[in-house]
Amino acid sequence: MDLLKSRLFIKDLNYDLETVRYLLDYNRLKETAQIIERILDNIDSFRADHLDDGLNNIFSHDFWNNKLPATMSFAQMHAYISKYAHSKSPLVEEDLNKIEYRSFVKNVFAWADENIPKIRHAAKSPIYKKIERKLLCLIGIIAGLSLVIISGSMFLTKDWGLKGDFYRGEKFGKYLYSGYKKTINFSSSLEMNLKLPNDNFSDRWTGYLLTPKAGEYRISAYGDDGVKVFIDSKLLITGTWYGGESSKKIFLTQGSHKIMLEHFQIGGPSALKLYWVMAGGKKEIIPAKYLRH
Numbered sequence: 001m002d003l004l005k006s007r008l009f010i011k012d013l014n015y016d017l018e019t020v021r022y023l024l025d026y027n028r029l030k031e032t033a034q035i036i037e038r039i040l041d042n043i044d045s046f047r048a049d050h051l052d053d054g055l056n057n058i059f060s061h062d063f064w065n066n067k068l069p070a071t072m073s074f075a076q077m078h079a080y081i082s083k084y085a086h087s088k089s090p091l092v093e094e095d096l097n098k099i100e101y102r103s104f105v106k107n108v109f110a111w112a113d114e115n116i117p118k119i120r121h122a123a124k125s126p127i128y129k130k131i132e133r134k135l136l137c138l139i140g141i142i143a144g145l146s147l148v149i150i151s152g153s154m155f156l157t158k159d160w161g162l163k164g165d166f167y168r169g170e171k172f173g174k175y176l177y178s179g180y181k182k183t184i185n186f187s188s189s190l191e192m193n194l195k196l197p198n199d200n201f202s203d204r205w206t207g208y209l210l211t212p213k214a215g216e217y218r219i220s221a222y223g224d225d226g227v228k229v230f231i232d233s234k235l236l237i238t239g240t241w242y243g244g245e246s247s248k249k250i251f252l253t254q255g256s257h258k259i260m261l262e263h264f265q266i267g268g269p270s271a272l273k274l275y276w277v278m279a280g281g282k283k284e285i286i287p288a289k290y291l292r293h
Contacts, residue, residue, distance in 0.1 A: 009046050010120055013039065017112055020105065029101070030092045033085035036105060040078055046119075077104060162207040162259070163293040166193055170225075170264040172202045181205075182288035184274035189265060192272070202264040203272075207293040209259040209286070211252045212278075220247035220275040220283065223263055227272060230260040247275075256292070 016039050020032045080099050084092050096102075161182035168174040179193050184205060189196040192203060209231065211217065221227045221237050222245040229237040231250060239246045263272045277283045 005049070006046075006119060006122065009042065010116060012042065013112065013116065017109065021109075024102075024105070029096055030084075032105065033081055033092070033096065033101075036108065037082050037085045039108065040081065072099065159292050160288040161291050161293055162205040162261075164192065165204045165206075166196060167202045167204075169200060170202050170266055172204065172262075176201075180293055183285050183291070184261065184272060185285045186270075186272045189270045192270075198270070199265060199267040202262070205259075205261040205263070207259060207291055209252075209257045210290045210292060211254055211257065212290070214252065214254045215279040216249055216251050217279075218247050218249050218277040218283075220245055220277075221261070222271060222273040222275075224269055224271040225266045226264050228262040229274070230258075230262075232257050233260075245273075259291075 016035050020035050020039075023029075023032045023035075077099065080095075081101070081104075084095055084101075087095070089095070161180055162184065163178060163180055165178045166176045168176055177193070177195060181192070186192045189198055189201070196203075219229060219231070219236060221229050223239070224244075226239060227237070228235060228239075231252075236248050236250060237246050261272070261274065274286050275283050276286050
């Protein structure tokens with residue numbers, strides 16, 4: 001295969017097709033006939049030059065015969081287009097309409113959409129094709145591994161975090177809706193739940209705190225406007241700080257402990273954050289892997 005000729009054929013074909021589309025958009029039907037004639041001549045010539053390399057079937061006359069008026073063959077359509085492309089008659093557009101020329105042009109577009117990628121692939125060098133196959137294989141492997149990792153991660157982390165129930169009013173009045181969050185680290189009501197109003201709401205977060213080892217833990221809560229923290233159903237922290245923080249030490253055995261936070265927001269800025277310090281560790285937002293709902 002002459003790779004350069006194939007690439008030039010694709011380039012010219014794309015240019016001619018775009019020109020035809022432009023002219024049809026402005027209803028300049030007659031001006032497209034000469035371009036379609038050139039397209040058909042080039043396709044037949046290309047096909048004749050590639051009888052032995054697997055591309056000779058890209059323009060089957062039988063295929064086109066099924067898409068033409070019942071009384072017309074492809075060869076006749078080609079001949080009509082060549083005739084009208086050079087006609088000086090003022091009735092050329094009427095003649096083109098009689099042979100259902102617009103419908104034929106649409107089929108030319110459809111043919112190009114289907115076959116240009118095949119010709120473009122055939123016009124690639126053997127080395128390029130080999131590299132492309134290896135890259136596609138590598139991309140497939142990476143995509144497969146990524147899917148496995150993402151699916152595994154979603155499965156393993158689906159229960160991480162706490163469940164939040166939201167209410168209208170600062171004292172858990174009318175129930176609104178529920179949601180789940182991996183960590184309690186909110187600087188605004190929007191971060192808690194997109195549906196929440198900015199003011200006059202309360203929220204209750206429930207689940208389990210997993211402690212990796214027995215020992216003394218310092219639990220801290222930052223709440224605006226107020227928050228309570230219960231561990232194993234016992235009140236640990238309470239306060240109304242309007243943007244303040246409080247902390248308490250508690251001895252916890254290794255394992256799972258019930259945890260509940262109650263928070264309310266009256267007006268102004270809203271925030272809720274839950275920290276801990278393990279023995280020998282540093283203060284941090286309690287990570288999602290230590291919370292379960």
